[in-house]
Amino acid sequence: MTQKIVIAGSGFAGFWAAVSAMRAIALAGKTGAIEVTMVSPTPNVTIRPRLYEAVLENMNPDISSQLAAVGVHHLAGLVEQVDTASQSLVVQQADGQKITLGYDRFVLATGSRLFVPAVPGFAEYGFNVDTLESAQRLDTHLKTLTNKAETPARNSVVVVGGGLTGLESATEMPMRLRAILGSQADIRVVIVDTAPEVGAGMGTEPAAVIQQALAECGVESRAGVRVTAIDADGVTLSSGERIAANTVILAAGMRAHPLTAQIPGERDGSGRVIGDAFLRAPAAAGVFVTGDTVKAATDDCGNYNLMSCQHAMSLGRVAGHNAAAELTGLPLHPYSQPKYVTCLDLGPWGALYTEGWERQIRFTRQEGKKIKQEINTQWIYPPAPDRDALFAVANPDFVIVP
Ligand SMILES: Cc1cc2nc3c(=O)[nH]c(=O)nc-3n(C[C@H](O)[C@H](O)[C@H](O)COP(=O)(O)OP(=O)(O)OC[C@H]3O[C@@H](n4cnc5c(N)ncnc54)[C@H](O)[C@@H]3O)c2cc1C
Known part of the structure; x- marks a missing residue:
């Protein structure tokens, strides 16, 4: 049988x-x-x-x-x-x-x-990039912001979570918002994380590089705080600060x-x-x-x-x-x-490529970006439908990292 x-x-x-x-x-x-x-x-x-x-x-x-x-x-x-x-x-x-x-x-x-934390408004008002459908929903929302009257909330994005997905989303966002709202728009992107410093989870040296990249990309950081509520017009932080934003992206793990x-x-x-x-x-x-x-x-x-x-x-x-x-x-x-390697896209700044669990920095900026683009456009895609070629790569010993 x-x-x-x-x-x-x-x-x-x-x-x-x-x-x-x-x-x-x-x-x-x-x-x-x-x-x-x-x-x-x-x-x-x-x-x-x-x-x-x-x-x-x-x-x-x-x-x-x-x-x-x-x-x-x-x-x-x-x-x-x-x-x-x-x-x-x-x-x-x-x-x-x-x-x-x-x-x-x-x-x-x-x-x-x-992961959607039990915070009021998270599920209702938060966008995310976890699935293709949710990434498309965010994209449609961003592209229709031009239909709204110009306000600080319209021009602002808050990214909740300073892990890899949060950082990649945040550093891409100023460029993305300007492409939609115009190069003269007074845009604001803020990344919020509970860690004492944004990027701290990557280790001391990578965190310093990440902060430099965030600053160069024009992304503000709020570290050591939690988002306590989200509504259609913005977020409230555990520090009491209120940030006006019509777009809140969840990347909390x-x-x-x-x-x-x-x-x-x-x-x-x-x-x-x-x-x-x-x-x-x-x-x-x-x-x-x-x-x-x-x-x-x-x-x-x-x-x-x-x-x-x-x-x-x-x-x-x-x-x-x-x-x-x-x-x-x-x-x-x-x-x-x-x-083990990490390759973190940091928008127009470039990408940070590290090796090992201690995350030793090997490549930054455009050198890192070249590797990220190869990973994102070649290495992780399914190969051509050829049985022998597929079997060669399906060997359980095969390792794809550079
Ligand atoms: C925005 C973002 C950025 C990321 N960046 C990186 C990165 O830079 N580097 C990196 O290494 N990783 C990254 N990741 C993580 C990576 O994408 C995941 O770890 C990876 O996709 C896990 O692969 P998987 O096959 O286990 O699960 P998935 O890719 O999640 O696939 C799960 C599959 O199961 C199917 N499925 C779900 N429910 C059922 C069901 N009930 N029955 C049958 N099928 C079902 C789904 O349709 C899908 O086909 C990122 C993730 C996100 C969201």
């Missing part, structure tokens, strides 16, 4: 899990004996790391031809329930029907979602997809399942967790994957390989990703 691997999600982790599983099945000479099905709303990979950009083009490449090239079936729908005891899933199909799918191995690759709660076992503070060395969910037989849904050790020095595309692609390859390896008898491949 044909065995079944089901992968939930067609993001970076889901895509590479699917290709890697097919590669392992082919290596074991079991093509046809094991079926790989990917369940996601549509066969597309959303390029989430680019959603802060001003031009939202080619952000959702279609992967149908890549999946066809390696023999993965795509089922349009959402996994709603995971029953690890009976090894089955309830899927709400795109055509409205609910079906139950059995699996021999299940790979959870449903990613993460924006991410939480693992809610399906992680249906996988028995231990979870971290972000809701990620603690995976074993092979990315299995230790308390759920036949279940692998990958991408933003798993917390796994990247090395023997106490470092763990972040919710990042960089980690999700490797985690996907390893989880997909191991799901197939368990069914084919191939050796399992432990997850390991000792090299």
